[in-house]
């Protein structure tokens with residue numbers, strides 16, 4: 398393991414609150430840590446999205462931001478980077494990942510269409526539904542077993558894909574997506590072999606294949622480390638090979654783009670590109686800025702190259718593993734193997750005394766905040782439970798997880814030690830954690846604004 402391949406030049410002070418203050422803050426936020434002010438958080442592991450620290454070259458890049466409405470120089474820098482790093486012929490910038498999904502699905506998805514994915518991220522699935530489509534998750538079964546030690550647990554089950562195509566017909570499937578890495582299922586990677594198999598099937602049926610490429614570099618790093626035949630290839634080469642099997646990608650650049658804002662939609666099909674530009678102008682802006690300032694485009698074109706640095710990736714993935722190992726050593730049940738951007742805690746084993754109807758995911762995140770001022774993401778029944786339209790019965794998700802998501806280049810391993818010690822303390826006193834009941838919920842994507850009371 399290597400230490401951080403950078404040193405710290407600017408620091409952002411953090412506030413450390415006491416337990417009494419946190420009790421009050423939590424109560425005012427309805428026990429939903431999403432509703433707490435960030436400045437009241439000591440270590441913020443809510444997300445790795447838009448939370449990266451930029452490098453000196455990215456900050457310097459902001460100074461060459463050209464804020465012209467049309468044809469700013471930074472767009473052409475980014476265009477060159479996208480061609481060289483990802484290899485797609487055409488692309489448009491977007492202000493983050495979901496507008497890229499929105500535009501792609503507006504064009505491709507009709508009412509009643511199916512969109513297979515290994516696992517849709519929540520906005521991706523929501524955008525398919527928004528167009529009248531049906532998002533289908535076809536990840537391998539191991540993904541649903543937090544203890545299954547598969548090296549590429551994000552893989553799509555190719556048999557499930559074939560079965561779906563046969564069942565509904567290829568004309569009902571406007572595209573197949575693969576999320577690299579699989580955020581919803583533990584940040585687990587997808588192998589090159591699996592990508593090739595999916596490509597073969599989609600080609601056979603004439604269906605385009607798109608990646609949800611938010612964490613493409615971390616996925617490529619896992620291929621280098623775990624897949625035979627790739628150990629001597631550079632991550633940059635692996636990225637080009639992966640992308641070479643796809644017809645395009647959506648990307649939230651707020652993750653592996655190492656920027657605080659930005660996204661893109663890339664493709665090889667010229668006809669699709671022409672349509673994309675029309676939707677982009679309506680929704681995001683002119684095709685040479687796509688909802689971003691020139692300076693943001695510049696930071697992104699630097700970030701997309703920096704993320705391929707293998708010392709950085711070794712340290713990055715190593716830091717996530719460092720936290721995972723600390724928890725594992727003390728018997729804390731986590732999703733294994735540890736993924737690329739986060740450690741996921743398996744609450745079915747951590748809090749077996751709290752039924753899913755009492756939201757163990759939020760009970761945990763509230764307890765973690767109270768104990769150490771640490772914020773994590775609740776990814777269980779709060780976000781994913783749904784009502785069966787016919788029976789009215791609540792269907793709970795198979796996985797009840799909390800994600801300790803590590804921002805890129807932001808925290809040191811001393812912070813990770815604090816996080817590990819706090820989680821271990823909670824684990825030793827887990828019987829004291831109680832469930833919650835909802836007192837307010839919105840009709841869609843309720844986890845963002847839901848409010849609870851302790852039971």
Ligand code: PLI
Pocket residue numbers: 443444445446493494495496518520521576580609611649650651660
């Ligand atoms: O938050 P956006 O709109 O830039 O990106 C949406 C999005 C798409 N795909 C994947 C795999 C994601 O992880 C993703 C956003 N993820 C967030 C916000 C997260 O906390 O994981």
